[in-house]
Amino acid sequence: MATSSLPWLTLSIFVPIVFGLLVLLIGRDDNPGPARVLSLIGSIAGFLVTLPLYTGFNPHTADMQFVENRPWIETFNLNYHLGIDGISVWFILLTSFITIIVVLAGWEVIKSRVAQYMAAFLILSGLMIGVFCALDGMLFYVFFEATLIPMYIIIGAWGGPNRVYAALKFFLYTLMGSLLTLIAYIYLWHESNGSFDVATWQHLKLNYSQQIFIFIALLAAFAVKVPMWPIHTWLPDAHVEAPTGGSIVLAAVMLKLGCYAFLRFLLPIAPDASHSLAGLMIVLSLIAIVYIGLVAIVQDDMKKLVAYSSVAHMGYVTLGFFLFNVTGMEGAIIQMLSHGFVSGAMFMCIGVMYDRLHTRRIDAYGGIINRMPKFVTFFVLFSMANAGLPGTSGFVGEFTVILGAVQFNFWVGLLAATALMWGAGYSLWMLKRVAYGPVANENVSGMKDINGREYLVLGLLAIMVLFLGIFPSFFTDLMHPSVNALMQHVAISKL
Template sequence: MSLLSLAIWTPIVFGVVLLALGRDEQAGAVRWIALIGAVISFLVTLPLYGGFKIDTAAMQFVEKSMWIERFNVNYHLGVDGISLWFVLLTAFINVVVVIAGWEVITRRVNQYMGAFLILSGLMIGVFCALDGMLFYVFFEATLIPMYLIIGIWGGPNKIYAAFKFFLYTLLGSLLMLVALIFLYTKSGGSFDLLTWHKLPLSGTAQTLLFFSFFAAFAVKVPMWPVHTWLPDVHVEAPTGGSAVLAAIMLKLGAYGFLRFSMPIAPDASREWAWLMIALSLIAVVYVGLVAMVQKDMKKLVAYSSVAHMGFVTLGFFIFNTIGVSGGLVQMIAHGFVSAAMFLSIGVLYDRVHSREIASYGGVVNTMPKFTAFALLFAMANCGLPGTAGFVGEWMVILGAVRFNFWIGFASATALIFGAAYTLWMFKRVYLGPVANDHVRDLTDINAREFLMLAMLAVAVLYMGIYPKPFTDVMDVSVTELLRHVALSKLN
């Protein structure tokens, strides 16, 4: 097995082993096996970065073997500068989530940990797949463990939220399946993604394909106005589920635009870029305003995720190098910051069993260590320079100003809204005198929670202070993608 297969199947194998263990009486052993599995799964991804060549846009670590011979479906994997960091990010977040659920989950522990490990492997498969049908299988399969995570370990309305999540994302993906079958017939019976990138398609075919892919990927991002499932799901999902959903699963949709929509339908992507920019700006500005009036901390951070992902799609469809690279950097940064925000809310919820902002006040007086972490993550969510949250947004705004000053100006206003809703929440939850007996009885974070938050804090600060390793990996691949989109009419 090559490195990519190891990255995909190591967590899945550990997940299946955990499912086989069964009883909650074995919970202690289950937790340790889950942690060992998550750590090994992360370690096997590190050689990908160590052996990655940053001076080529070609796919690397490629492996290909026949899967379904009759339909010419291949088990075809590879990564380039666009996808590499998401493999590492997924494996890293999986380690954090296993640590986060260590003491919190007390029933069906093996199924909970197993679901996350299997989900991690499937999401890595999405980022590595170079066969259209293989991509679709991984893309859809991620719904199953997340549906179970929400439906079994979620809040009071977990069944409603799980169904809403499943139906929205599944229905959007059905049009993508039609598009994949069309491309299969058009290419003479091939599901090879790199072959599809070179197909000479008419303007009408490109437009239909673009909107077919849009139906699947826009729901997953989620873009306005198909974002309404996200707040409901976040509120009901367990803390680990919210962290993985925000940190990784939303990125599957944005990644799809770069891997499918732009290279396969480049003319249509340029033609409809105005629509993508408009929807992105609405997400950035309007959804930011919606976040300001939320009373539930999880809902506030969920709406903030929609606004931050608006920066990603905006960066992609302004078609300049700094904008697309900024969108990718923002995706990685949002993975760290959003996971940290949701896990911080989980720390409070585990103690008080309320997500309402009004239930708190003066937390700094009883949890000073935790408040220091929460302040860092709040600053990163605002886009403070020196944190991961700043780098991607700044690059996207710079690219947008180069594209059109007023689009850049409109996107920059979102930084004001982001600071407003994040700092207002921080003030009401953490600052001031102790507001009630619940807060007075709080105990500061333990060693496990400190480790979980410290891992994310290091990632947030490292990326904010020294983003060069992240941008160096993606530069050549982004340049090649934009060259392909720009030259498509000439070909």
Template sequence: MAYLSLAIWLPIAVGVLLLAIGRDEHANNVRWIALAGAVLSFVVTIPLITGFDASTAAMQFTETLPWIERFNVHYRLGVDGLSVWFVLLTAFITIIVVISAWEVIDTRVNQYMGAFLILSGLMVGVFSALDGLLFYVFFEATLIPMYIIIGIWGGPRRVYAAFKFFLYTLLGSLLMLVALIYLYYKSGGSFDILAWHKLPLPMSAQTLLFFAFFAAFAVKVPMWPVHTWLPDAHVEAPTGGSVVLAAIMLKLGAYGFLRFSLPIVPDASKEWAAFVIALSLIAVLYIGLVALVQNDMKKLVAYSSIAHMGFVTLGFFIFNELGIAGGIVQMISHGFVSGAMFLCIGVLYDRVHSREISSYGGVVNTMPKFAAFAVLFAMANCGLPGTSGFVGEWMVILGTVQANFWLAALAATTLIFGAAYTLWMVKRVYFGDVANEDVRTLSDINKREFFMMALLAAAVLWMGVYPKPVTDVMQTSVAELIKHVGISKLN
């Protein structure tokens, strides 16, 4: 079975079908078709894990078909321990997004659902592409559905936010295209990414390629100082858009470092590791302080995402197994936790139509079930032991200690800042006396919202209590990547 092709094209096909249905009088049918498409798309990804051989670092479930034969471009797919979990995460989050929009989106429902399903397939394509040009096509194509989602269903400044998101990420990616074309000619006319891993490149070329890739992936992560598009995009995006943006799309940039920067230009990656680590620590420290003074809940969680993704890039560029594995675990955990936090904000916004922290207070008195979920996700965002948020951060800190104790000490401050801004928000929104009439009249979450929250809570707790299945899958691939880069610790 071509599981990867199914995981890519099944949601895209269902999305196109939904666009063809058209009118809003069919909205209920559209919702059920979208849910069926999302669930089926997730089901076809399950064999990728159940049939995955964790003892090898080789690509698995590979598919190769000729595409543009004149230029030796192939439709080449495969996954290894570095990428397979992101395919499942993408399909899982798509189900959550479809459920979250069930009663909230009542106009252009087919376009909304169709855009998310098409986006889901394109993001799976990014994580499974083994041809450079195919990767670039999927990587850039993801911009279009998200641009439409923000631009049509977003807030008052949605057009500004959509344009800023599109231009930032597009401009960064153009340099990556130049790098891909250079590698194509340097490899004798091949876009095979795995063949590029073996190219003997001089240091000068590696440095230029490193910064070309860095321009594309750093914007997507996003790293400081090219992060300014993210808070605007999150604030203006609808709830589903914020969930996918935080849970999956930020991971595309971090994944690019694993698949391109580290293995293709290992010497330049080592040479410029201190530069990337410095930017990562600025994200962890400075952005944490910025999050602390936010009054808008969405903006606070958006800045929180930048700080947590700084942890990911830090883990990757300390060049040891614990750091890289911790960075990947942090990416998966962040997918669950940040997605859940944006959903919680969406639940409140649907009822009160405000994202300002000052508009709430004492929510636990009127929405106890919802508040229990929200506090759990907030604790995971703080890195509380027993939740998924702790595992990745702890692994990265331990890996950083092996490289340099003082770097680890600085990185660990994110746990303090993370707890500060998250608990400060929780205290003002959920606890205390009921602050105003809007909160007094709130109704607790319904069965649909409870089911959605319960799925994410189960994922957060499962990964926090028993992360072994996740780490076992990636262990061999991470070890092979470290061996390929040829360094075990930062000198």
């Protein structure tokens, strides 16, 4: 394993957390300016310390890099064990980038308890990065569960009228699934003679019954987090009630925690069970793509529409995982990254409109291009990306998964490809009703175009959507060795 001269992973985790704690210390409700400035400095610093993970990364090996391993709780053989490969490095960079976006998005919008709001996102950023680089099972579990706390507070304190219900539903859904996963981790610890090392778990010789148990136990937590159909119902409520920043992080990063856990735990630890239950997982994924896409079309709330579209897009991710070919797997990972940028941008656009009109109902808008032409330019781009337009990141991920599905089974690929129509349907139907035509009412006629801060946020997201869409090899080249190693590992029967 490659090691690093500086503890870059520890810095990536704790720089935003420390800045979050400092923001809490200096924050004052009567003077929120210093808290905002320190939060921005902290988010930028958090992004800068993740950059060496890319610049110093060796793209020619599947070994873990930047490894840190030291004793944590020696009584139970727990270690502070961190490391990244060509898959996890991108999600750490995505997390630190989105944190900057969220701080800028809430700069003027959040009026009350500004320091607490900004600090919650900085601390959440560090915890999510911890999930992506933990190589000790219990350390992963601690980070994985700890992310619930800041997001619960964000939704419950700064959300909409039904924020308490949405926050509690979010918390209970994700926590209940995780309890069964904890049992699975303890079982793996026992089977590995007292080790929580993820690599050790991945090479255990488990029989078929043991693998089925592990698969179901891990799926209980990871499927909720994705979220997969039919345990997705917490997501629309959470998105509708969350503040704009909460929706951005929830869609862009938190949904990826469950997807990433499939790659790090479920598939490599229980490969035979994964193969035998692949048909079920593919069916559930296709239901999410087709059925939830149809549900999204009939929504009259913009946030709820985009929330349901997230469930459909995550269906492509889980579909790609269980095709068991490199094309489908890499397409799923690219779809995860793309969805992070596109969904974050869509929720930012909805937040921009909500800040002006204080409603998310589609029928309350109409003709905003007459008042906000700069904004609509971005809105069109992101809506097209959400629909999978070639040249945008939305196309690359879904198209690659479809290619992998055709390699697996032509009819599975055809059904997944046909479902792209629903993405175009709900994205363009919403765009038409909101942006085009004559000005629908006098409230719309008073809307002002985006300011410099909003322009910067939307511009950064637009750059990433186009860059990933035009140069996907920039991302895939780094993940090739890790994906190939994972596919080889999963292809080897442990029975």
